[in-house]
Amino acid sequence: MRRTIVYDEHKEPENRSRLWDPKDICHVLERHTGTAMVEGISLNMCRMNRDVKVHLAAISKMYNLRIFKIFVCRNMDENKWYICDCKDKNKFKLYLPQGLDSYLSGKLNYFQWDLYPLKSLPSHVSFDNLVELILRGSRLKKLWNHEVQAHIYQTFLMNLTELHLDWTAIDEVPPSIWHLSSLVRLDLKYCFRLESLSSSICKLISLEYLTLRGCVKLYKFPETLEPMEHLKYIELGHSLIQELPESIENLVSLIRLCIYSCKNIEFLPNSLCNLRKLEYIDIQRCSNLKKLPPLPNASFSLLLVHNERLKSLSELPSLCFCLSAMYCPSLENISNWKAPLLHHLNSNHIGGQTDLHGCENLDQNTRNIVLAGRGIFQILSGLKFGSMD
Incomplete structure (x- = not known):
């Protein structure tokens, strides 16, 4: 021993x-x-x-x-x-x-x-x-x-x-x-x-x-x-x-x-x-x-900050709750992307965000999608915190 x-x-x-x-x-x-x-x-x-x-x-x-x-x-x-x-x-x-x-x-x-x-x-x-x-x-x-x-x-x-x-x-x-x-x-x-x-x-x-x-x-x-x-x-x-x-x-x-x-x-x-x-x-x-x-459909976080030559994003997953593409001045649109579906959201994804600050050439349709997505997260966050009371 x-x-x-x-x-x-x-x-x-x-x-x-x-x-x-x-x-x-x-x-x-x-x-x-x-x-x-x-x-x-x-x-x-x-x-x-x-x-x-x-x-x-x-x-x-x-x-x-x-x-x-x-x-x-x-x-x-x-x-x-x-x-x-x-x-x-x-x-x-x-x-x-x-x-x-x-x-x-x-x-x-x-x-x-x-x-x-x-x-x-x-x-x-x-x-x-x-x-x-x-x-x-x-x-x-x-x-x-x-x-x-x-x-x-x-x-x-x-x-x-x-x-x-x-x-x-x-x-x-x-x-x-x-x-x-x-x-x-x-x-x-x-x-x-x-x-x-x-x-x-x-x-x-x-x-x-x-x-x-x-x-x-x-x-x-x-x-x-x-x-x-x-x-x-x-x-x-x-x-x-x-x-x-x-x-x-x-x-x-x-x-x-x-x-x-x-x-x-x-x-x-x-x-x-x-x-x-x-x-x-x-x-x-x-x-x-x-x-x-x-x-891939599983991708919920995508960081694209400071990609100066990137012009468009296509077919982003519906579960992409965190998209950061700040300071991509050539970015014009995000096609075939909708705000994340409500029934897919869970507590791990509440608080996700889309940040396209500095993307000055985005078309109006993409801007509307971003605004809609932010609204959804604000509503769900409020519901979540309300339920905790």
Whole structure:
């Protein structure tokens, strides 16, 4: 039976089960004093008061280590991570003058190292029990060196559910990632060198969240050659995506699609209407967007703010309770759209709104529809609040 280790603040730092005081952790990393008692390390680098040179074998004695967390956080109460402030301006740093050859614990569940200074992970790392891997703002170009690649393909991270590689230097997603059958969240935002994404993404059978915001060299979203049963959320904002493929209809569980500030997009695929669960669409500030295809019937929120070239909207769903198309000066009409039907309304949709402020060229028919819709919501809101009394 495994003995439970209780944290004791009076013990020497290397004999505590969890370390979170920066002085204690720096002492352990510099002087190679960690022991089997240590099960967790959590170091906020913003609280360091000096540079630290990590000992070559600093972690090798901590073979019961389950949580290894080195992070950048300015605001401990809100747990906010400010990459723009911290990546180049963090006052004190951890240095690995000889690399990191320590043997990390095979019991490791959580590994986070913001601003990780090396170009790949150490060779001697056991990932069998790892659930989350976070390497935000690192100098990483590949996950592993060539020598361990073959082994990784067979046994890598089968329990991993979250992989955060945001703000890293990778120019392609390592192929072995497509073997992560348990991966739920893949975060690649602000990977400024990332140029493409493989169609093998459909092999991530458990994937629910995909974030590609700020990937300024990413011009193409991959074909999804097989249905992805669990993918619910895609964010492509501030990328150079030029188009979405017709095969996007294979994202059968997609609920939220965010492609804001994608200035290269002119059209969206007609197959978008086949996404029966798609509820929320954010296409703001896509300055070259000219036309929208028919949207899925489930879509009740559509954001189109600052789309200067958009001329018309057609076949909006009858359940589109939130339509924001402010400052679309070329928009002339919304055809085949009526105010949402009363019998479809429920408490989740009361308070929906249509905002077309700054759309100076709208025809009179569209203006009348908007006014009618606002009246309906005002009446129903009053009835709802009256019933609560």
